[in-house]
Amino acid sequence: PIDLALKGRADLARLRGEVTLALAPIDFAIGGLQPYNLFPPLRSYLTDISGRIEASGPVRFDGTRLTSDLRLGIEKFSGKVGPVQLVNVNSVIAIDRPWPLSTRPDQAVAVERADIGLPLTGALFRFKVSDGKRLDLAESRLTMSGGEVRMDPVTINFDSPVHNLKLTVTQISVNELFANLGIAGLSGEGTLSGAVPVSLFPGGIAIPAAELKADAPGVLRYDRAQAPLALQSAGESVAMALLALSDFHYKELILRLSRELTGDVDLGLHISGSNPSFYDGYPVEFNLTVQGRLDEALRQGLAGYQVPDMIREQLENLSP
Amino acid sequence: CNPTVKVEAPDKPIVINLNVKIEQEVRVKVDKDVENLVQSNPALF
Amino acid sequence: AVPAAFADALDDARAAGQIGERPDGYVAVVDASAPASVKSLVDSINRQRREAYQKIATEKGVPIEQIGALTAEKIINEKLRPGMYYMDASGAWKQK
Numbered sequence: 001p002i003d004l005a006l007k008g009r010a011d012l013a014r015l016r017g018e019v020t021l022a023l024a025p026i027d028f029a030i031g032g033l034q035p036y037n038l039f040p041p042l043r044s045y046l047t048d049i050s051g052r053i054e055a056s057g058p059v060r061f062d063g064t065r066l067t068s069d070l071r072l073g074i075e076k077f078s079g080k081v082g083p084v085q086l087v088n089v090n091s092v093i094a095i096d097r098p099w100p101l102s103t104r105p106d107q108a109v110a111v112e113r114a115d116i117g118l119p120l121t122g123a124l125f126r127f128k129v130s131d132g133k134r135l136d137l138a139e140s141r142l143t144m145s146g147g148e149v150r151m152d153p154v155t156i157n158f159d160s161p162v163h164n165l166k167l168t169v170t171q172i173s174v175n176e177l178f179a180n181l182g183i184a185g186l187s188g189e190g191t192l193s194g195a196v197p198v199s200l201f202p203g204g205i206a207i208p209a210a211e212l213k214a215d216a217p218g219v220l221r222y223d224r225a226q227a228p229l230a231l232q233s234a235g236e237s238v239a240m241a242l243l244a245l246s247d248f249h250y251k252e253l254i255l256r257l258s259r260e261l262t263g264d265v266d267l268g269l270h271i272s273g274s275n276p277s278f279y280d281g282y283p284v285e286f287n288l289t290v291q292g293r294l295d296e297a298l299r300q301g302l303a304g305y306q307v308p309d310m311i312r313e314q315l316e317n318l319s320p
Numbered sequence: 321c322n323p324t325v326k327v328e329a330p331d332k333p334i335v336i337n338l339n340v341k342i343e344q345e346v347r348v349k350v351d352k353d354v355e356n357l358v359q360s361n362p363a364l365f
Numbered sequence: 366a367v368p369a370a371f372a373d374a375l376d377d378a379r380a381a382g383q384i385g386e387r388p389d390g391y392v393a394v395v396d397a398s399a400p401a402s403v404k405s406l407v408d409s410i411n412r413q414r415r416e417a418y419q420k421i422a423t424e425k426g427v428p429i430e431q432i433g434a435l436t437a438e439k440i441i442n443e444k445l446r447p448g449m450y451y452m453d454a455s456g457a458w459k460q461k
Contacts, residue, residue, distance in 0.1 A: 161393040162456030203389030204430035206454040241338045261434035283333035
């Protein structure tokens with residue numbers, strides 16, 4: 001059910017001409033039409049896709065040289081692109097050559113949420129695609145757990161086995177981060193900053209060793225009632241630890257996080273400070289390690305996300 | 321004289337170490353399948 | 366199943382250091398100057414592995430990434446012999 005209108009004129013003898021293309025909106029749906037139904041090689045790159053695409057604009061050919069001024073509209077596009085889960089992607093992309101695919105420089109795409117082992121939200125990426133196999137991403141600004149994340153510029157080569165992204169994180173909220181990591185019962189005040197290296201494999205995402213440090217003293221509270229049962233009945237020293245953590249005023253907090261491709265997450269938390277009602281504020285140093293599948297907890301929806309106006313306007317005046 | 325006990329504040333803080341392991345029931349569920357997959361396709365794995 | 370002639374092509378290529386195992390469950394060319402036949406072997410192996418992973422992932426309702434990664438662990442720990450190449454979590458090639 002693809003509605004594609006083509007009109008134009010061509011000088012077949014000299015293989016030259018121009019065709020104006022108008023592709024009516026196509027709606028993908030999980031369980032319904034998928035991109036690989038239109039273009040089979042996409043099967044291993046795009047899975048469980050929903051959202052709308054449409055395209056319009058002139059395509060010129062001169063011998064084998066193809067150029068175009070196509071506008072590809074992407075609206076409320078969600079699903080998995082390689083190993084990265086994307087939610088609500090919106091963009092209008094200027095394509096200056098349909099095959100091998102190439103876009104004009106400095107294209108913009110807004111992404112409500114990108115899950116790379118940790119949820120990045122409210123992202124605006126600037127990019128260019130060249131020769132159908134290279135994606136240049138300029139520096140990108142996103143948010144994570146209420147803090148700002150900057151991703152260094154990176155070139156994604158479609159046939160290279162791994163890409164190392166470097167995220168610099170500033171002032172993420174301790175409270176939101178623990179919620180995002182799905183550690184029930186752990187809340188706090190204060191912010192963390194640091195570096196999160198991400199290894200992007202075609203088949204999965206690893207975070208080799210992220211380290212975040214407290215920007216200033218803060219407070220951590222662990223609600224023993226929400227501790228896993230095994231923890232609550234695990235004897236004296238654990239009971240002491242949980243008591244200390246019930247209202248812990250930290251001077252220093254270092255969080256080390258690593259996520260394996262299997263989805264196993266290892267979390268190391270080192271804090272020093274005291275709890276006023278624990279041995280009346282006697283200094284305590286606390287080393288907590290948590291191992292296990294925390295990433296399931298990361299699949300969370302988002303309320304209140306607005307598509308940036310600049311892209312929404314382009315989408316509105318795209319439909320012919 | 322009355323003995324007074326003065327607690328010299330020791331400088332060493334109390335150190336608490338705690339290791340939490342979250343059960344991997346998902347891991348156990350698929351280990352068998354992965355095992356069979358590799359064993360039954362030697363040329364592929 | 367994989368044709369017999371193919372049976373030990375993967376193992377020979379791994380032994381020759383042309384192909385290595387990635388932590389996401391797929392193979393990759395280690396030595397860029399390897400012949401084109403090695404590249405096509407890599408593509409064919411990866412396509413078949415992805416199908417196998419997808420089947421288990423769908424049956425068990427688990428992300429395909431996890432099946433690939435768990436298989437990689439098993440291959441690297443149990444099947445690779447000393448000297449063979451594998452890639453670590455940050456993407457660097459290592460030898461067993």
